[in-house]
């Protein structure tokens with residue numbers, strides 16, 4: 712852990728579960744899709760299973776073992792099979808994406824912190840999400856204007872934690888690497904990825920939890936986005 716308040720002139724900021732309350736959007740999108748499915752079991756249980764499947768597929772994506780296109784469908788194929796439901800996974804996959812892209816729920820203070828930081832430093836959004844979903848929610852939340860650059864893995868062909876993804880961010884920022892802080896909730900893609908790419912890192916703990924002991928440690932930990940303000944330079 713670093714001591715004191717180093718100032719940064721650039722911030723790489725993750726989207727899902729850092730700025731956006733992804734868990735809430737995912738749950739609502741899933742429930743609105745699944746309500747029309749012929750299924751007599753617990754919707755809540757089905758959602759928890761879906762969320763577990765989804766998280767594991769995104770972990771495989773970070774390891775380059777599955778494509779985004781495959782994730783969209785596969786999460787429903789696996790769920791339908793396990794719940795023994797006969798439904799078209801392609802239809803559910805499409806509906807889910809549509810629902811997700813219109814749920815731009817920001818975490819508390821997200822917008823105000825982006826406004827504050829963007830008046831003092833350059834901001835770059837870094838996300839592995841699905842392009843249409845991320846673009847839809849960025850527009851819906853009205854936060855695009857705060858970013859110098861928006862990097863979505865599906866649009867550039869590289870994803871976090873691949874160093875090539877972070878290289879694109881450095882190129883877009885035109886700042887020395889040591890003046891940029893990488894912020895996100897994911898120990899593997901944001902913290903370890905950012906660290907290996909040469910950035911100082913800040914772990915946003917959106918829910919109270921332990922940092923996994925097998926991952927490279929962040930330089931800072933915050934549990935409220937307001938904590939980012941102290942890393943921004945003063946305005947003279």
Ligand SMILES: [Mg+2]
Nearest residue numbers: 725727728896
């Ligand atoms: Mg995230």
